[in-house]
Amino acid sequence: MTEYMELVKEINEEIIENRRSLHRFPETGFQLDKTVEFVEKKLKEYGIESVRVGKAGLSATIGKSGKTVLLRADMDALPMKEETELPFASENEFCHSCGHDAHTAMLLGAARVLKETEENLEGTVKLMFQPAEELLAGAQDMIEAGVLHNPEVDAAIAMHIYVGNEISKTGTISYARGTALFSGDAIKIHVKGKNAHGSTPDKGIDAISIAAHIVIALQQIIAREVPTEDQAVVIVGKISGGDTVNTLAGNAELEVSVRATTEEKREYLKNRVKEISENVARTYKGEAKVEFWYGMGPLYNDPELTDQVAGYCGEIIGEENLTIIPIAVGTEDFTSVAAEVPGVMINLGVGSVDEGYSLSIHNPGMVLNEEALRIGSALYAHCAARYLSNKE
Ligand SMILES: [Zn+2]
Ligand SMILES: [Zn+2]
Structure with missing residues (x-):
C-alpha cells in the first residue's frame, strides 16, 4: 500500500505555498481566470494534462483503466472583505472564508503524489476542480459539460474544511451517513x-x-x-x-x-x-x-460508500479520529454530483475551539491550521487509491 501520509510530508511546503497563493487573490463564481490558470499550471508542473470543462471548471485523470473515482475540490471565494490580518491575506475585495483555497491546494497535493505513484493505481482517479460552489451552480455546469463521463465515474468523494467547532480538531474527520444536509x-x-x-x-x-x-x-x-x-x-x-x-x-x-x-x-x-x-x-x-x-436538494452520502471511505480514512488517521454527525442545515453544490453517482462528502477538521480556532466558515476573520492541509491531501489520495483497489 502506498504510504501517502509519508509522501505528503515531502511536499508540505508546496501545499501550503499553493494555498497561500490562491488565498492572496480570491475570485468568485464563474470568474476564476487567475485561479484556473494557476491550477492548470501546477497540474502541468506535476506532469498532469488537464482539460477545461464547462464555464470555468478543470478536470484531469491519473491512473489506468478500471473503476473511476472522482475527487472534487471547489475553487471559488466569497464576496466579502477579509479581516484576518494574515501576512498572505486577500489583496482584493474577496475572501476565501469558506476554505476553497485549502480544498484546491489539498487536491493539488493529492494529484501530485498520485501522479508520482501512478503505476500503483488500479483504476482511474478523476480530478474535478469546480467553480461557483457558492452559487450552487458550478457542479451542475460541469455535469452538463460531461465531467461524469469519459471515463464514466463510479463514485465521487468531496472534502470540506471544518473549523471553529468543538469537534473540528486538526486532522480529524466527521461525516454524516445517509442524508448529510437539508435541501x-x-x-x-x-x-x-x-x-x-x-x-x-x-x-x-x-x-x-x-x-x-x-x-x-x-x-x-x-x-x-x-x-x-x-x-x-x-x-x-x-x-x-x-x-x-x-x-x-x-x-x-x-x-x-x-x-x-x-x-x-x-x-x-x-x-x-x-x-x-x-x-x-x-x-x-x-x-x-x-x-x-x-x-x-438534500445531500445524500451513499451509506455503503460512506462506510468504505470512513474506513480508509481510519486507516491513516486512526478510528478514534472519526466522528459520525447528524444531518446538518446548509447547502452544498456537491449535492448535484451525489445525485448522479454514489457520493460522499467528509469534513476535515482544520482547527477546533480548544485549539484556539473560534471562527467558522463564511466569517471574514476565519483562520485555519495549515498543518491539516497535507493530511487532507493524503486522505484524498489514500481514499481514491483504496477505493480503486477494492475489488468487491
Ligand atoms: Zn461556503
Ligand atoms: Zn464551502
Whole structure:
C-alpha cells in the first residue's frame, strides 16, 4: 500500500505555498481566470494534462483503466472583505472564508503524489476542480459539460474544511451517513391586489392583508403537516408591499425559505407553499404567483460508500479520529454530483475551539491550521487509491 501520509510530508511546503497563493487573490463564481490558470499550471508542473470543462471548471485523470473515482475540490471565494490580518491575506475585495483555497491546494497535493505513484493505481482517479460552489451552480455546469463521463465515474468523494467547532480538531474527520444536509429552496410569492384610496376599501383588493394571511397560513404546514419525528423549516424571511399609509396596496411580495430532509418532502413543502398562497389570495379576491427562485436538494452520502471511505480514512488517521454527525442545515453544490453517482462528502477538521480556532466558515476573520492541509491531501489520495483497489 502506498504510504501517502509519508509522501505528503515531502511536499508540505508546496501545499501550503499553493494555498497561500490562491488565498492572496480570491475570485468568485464563474470568474476564476487567475485561479484556473494557476491550477492548470501546477497540474502541468506535476506532469498532469488537464482539460477545461464547462464555464470555468478543470478536470484531469491519473491512473489506468478500471473503476473511476472522482475527487472534487471547489475553487471559488466569497464576496466579502477579509479581516484576518494574515501576512498572505486577500489583496482584493474577496475572501476565501469558506476554505476553497485549502480544498484546491489539498487536491493539488493529492494529484501530485498520485501522479508520482501512478503505476500503483488500479483504476482511474478523476480530478474535478469546480467553480461557483457558492452559487450552487458550478457542479451542475460541469455535469452538463460531461465531467461524469469519459471515463464514466463510479463514485465521487468531496472534502470540506471544518473549523471553529468543538469537534473540528486538526486532522480529524466527521461525516454524516445517509442524508448529510437539508435541501434548501428560496421561493418568491408575488401577491396582486388592486390599489384604492383608503376611504373606499370596497373598491380595492388589499395585497398587504392577503400577504399577512399567507404568512399565518404557511405556519400551519410545520404546525400540522410535518410529523413530530421529522424536521422541516418554512420561514417567511422578507415581506414588502404597498405605496403609502392611506392607500390599499395593489402589490406585495414575500420571500420564503423551505428546508427538508428528503427530495419527496422537499417537493411536498414546495407544493404546499404554492397551494396555500394561491388559495389564500383567491379567498380574498386577489392573486398569488409563486416563483421557485432557486434551490438545492438534500445531500445524500451513499451509506455503503460512506462506510468504505470512513474506513480508509481510519486507516491513516486512526478510528478514534472519526466522528459520525447528524444531518446538518446548509447547502452544498456537491449535492448535484451525489445525485448522479454514489457520493460522499467528509469534513476535515482544520482547527477546533480548544485549539484556539473560534471562527467558522463564511466569517471574514476565519483562520485555519495549515498543518491539516497535507493530511487532507493524503486522505484524498489514500481514499481514491483504496477505493480503486477494492475489488468487491
Ligand atoms: Zn461556503
Ligand atoms: Zn464551502
